Amino acid sequence: MTMNDTSTTPATDLQTRSDAEDYPIVVKGLHNAFGEYVIHDGLDLKVRRGEIIGVVGGSGTGKSVLMRSIIGLQQPTGGDITVLGHRMGDATEEDSVDLRSRWGVLFQGGALFSTLTVGENVEVPLKQFFPEISDELRAEIARFKVRLSGLPEDAAFKYPSELSGGMKKRAGLARALALDPELLFLDEPTAGLDPIGAAAFDTLTRELKETLGLTVFLITHDLDTLYAICDRVAVLADRKVIAVGTIPELLALDHPWIQEYFNGPRGRAALAAKDDPAVTPEHDTAQAVDSSSAPPPAGRSMDSDRTGA
Numbered sequence: 217m218t219m220n221d222t223s224t225t226p227a228t229d230l231q232t233r234s235d236a237e238d239y240p241i242v243v244k245g246l247h248n249a250f251g252e253y254v255i256h257d258g259l260d261l262k263v264r265r266g267e268i269i270g271v272v273g274g275s276g277t278g279k280s281v282l283m284r285s286i287i288g289l290q291q292p293t294g295g296d297i298t299v300l301g302h303r304m305g306d307a308t309e310e311d312s313v314d315l316r317s318r319w320g321v322l323f324q325g326g327a328l329f330s331t332l333t334v335g336e337n338v339e340v341p342l343k344q345f346f347p348e349i350s351d352e353l354r355a356e357i358a359r360f361k362v363r364l365s366g367l368p369e370d371a372a373f374k375y376p377s378e379l380s381g382g383m384k385k386r387a388g389l390a391r392a393l394a395l396d397p398e399l400l401f402l403d404e405p406t407a408g409l410d411p412i413g414a415a416a417f418d419t420l421t422r423e424l425k426e427t428l429g430l431t432v433f434l435i436t437h438d439l440d441t442l443y444a445i446c447d448r449v450a451v452l453a454d455r456k457v458i459a460v461g462t463i464p465e466l467l468a469l470d471h472p473w474i475q476e477y478f479n480g481p482r483g484r485a486a487l488a489a490k491d492d493p494a495v496t497p498e499h500d501t502a503q504a505v506d507s508s509s510a511p512p513p514a515g516r517s518m519d520s521d522r523t524g525a
C-alpha cells in the first residue's frame with residue numbers, strides 16, 4: 217500500500233487489513249450442528265501469520281469440521297470466518313477462486329486421484345487455476361514440487377498404488393504446495409506413519425514453513441509432532457477452543473483434559489524426547505519414510521496408532 221492509499225483509507229478498513237496481515241485465519245463465534253447434534257458453539261480462534269498451529273482435541277470434537285469450515289467445504293450454522301481478509305460467507309466467486317489458489321490442503325489419506333500419476337496429481341490444481349501455463353512448464357513445476365516434498369523425482373511418474381503410505385503423504389503434500397500457497401492445512405499428516413517417517417515428515421513441515429513462509433494449520437493426535445514443530449496449540453473441547461498457547465502455557469492450565477493429554481504417560485514421553493538432544497530429527501529423506509526396519513528415533517513410540525489422546 218502507498219502512503220496515498222493510507223491517507224484515504226478509512227480507519228476501520230485499515231484495522232481489517234492489519235488484522236488480515238497478522239492473522240490470516242480469524243474464526244469468531246463459530247457454530248456448527250448436524251441436526252440436533254451441536255459440534256461447535258461459539259468457537260473462536262485466531263491463527264497468527266507464519267506460525268504452525270497444532271489443533272488437538274478428543275475424537276469427534278470437530279477438528280476436521282473446523283478445518284472444513286475454514287476452507288469453505290462446510291457451511292457453518294453460525295459465526296464468522298475470515299481467511300486472508302475475506303469473510304467466507306460473503307466471498308464472491310472471484311474471491312473464492314483467489315482464496316483457493318492461496319491455500320493448500322493435505323487431507324487424511326492424501327486424497328490422490330488413483331488413475332493419475334503423482335506428477336499428474338500435482339498438475340491438477342495448476343491446470344485448474346493457471347490453464348494458460350504450457351504443458352511443459354506445468355510438468356516441470358510438478359516435478360519440482362515432488363522433489364520439494366522429499367520424494368525422488370521418478371516418483372512423479374508413479375501411480376499412488378505404487379507408493380508407500382509415507383510417500384503418498386508426501387505426494388499429497390506436493391499437490392498441496394502446487395500453487396505456492398500462503399496457508400497449508402494438514403489433517404493428521406503423520407497418522408499411520410512409522411516413527412521415523414513421522415519424524416521426517418515433521419522436519420519437512422518445519423523446513424517448508426520456514427523456507428516458504430507458510431502459515432500451517434495442523435490437526436494432529438501426535439504429541440511428538442506438537443512438541444517438535446508447533447509454535448502454539450489450540451485445544452478443542454466442550455464445542456469450543458478452550459485454550460490456545462505454547463505447550464508450557466497450556467501445561468500451566470488446570471483443565472482435566474489438558475492435564476491428562478500433556479501430562480499423561482505419552483505426553484511425558486514426548487516431552488522427554490524433545491528435551492533429549494539425541495532426539496533431534498535427522499534431515500529428512502524420502503528413504504527415511506520407508507525405513508520401517510530401522511529403530512525409531514529416541515522417544516518416538518512404535519505404537520501403530522500413534523495416538524496421543
Ligand SMILES: Nc1ncnc2c1ncn2[C@@H]1O[C@H](COP(=O)(O)OP(=O)(O)OP(=O)(O)O)[C@@H](O)[C@H]1O
Binds near residue numbers: 255273274275280282
Ligand atoms: N457431514 C456430516 N454429517 C453428520 N455428522 C458429521 C458430518 N461431518 C462430521 N460429522 C460429525 O461431527 C463430529 C465431529 O467430526 P470431526 O471429523 O470434525 O471430528 P474430529 O475431531 O476431527 O475427530 P477425529 O479426531 O476422530 O478425526 C463427529 O461426531 C462426526 O461424526
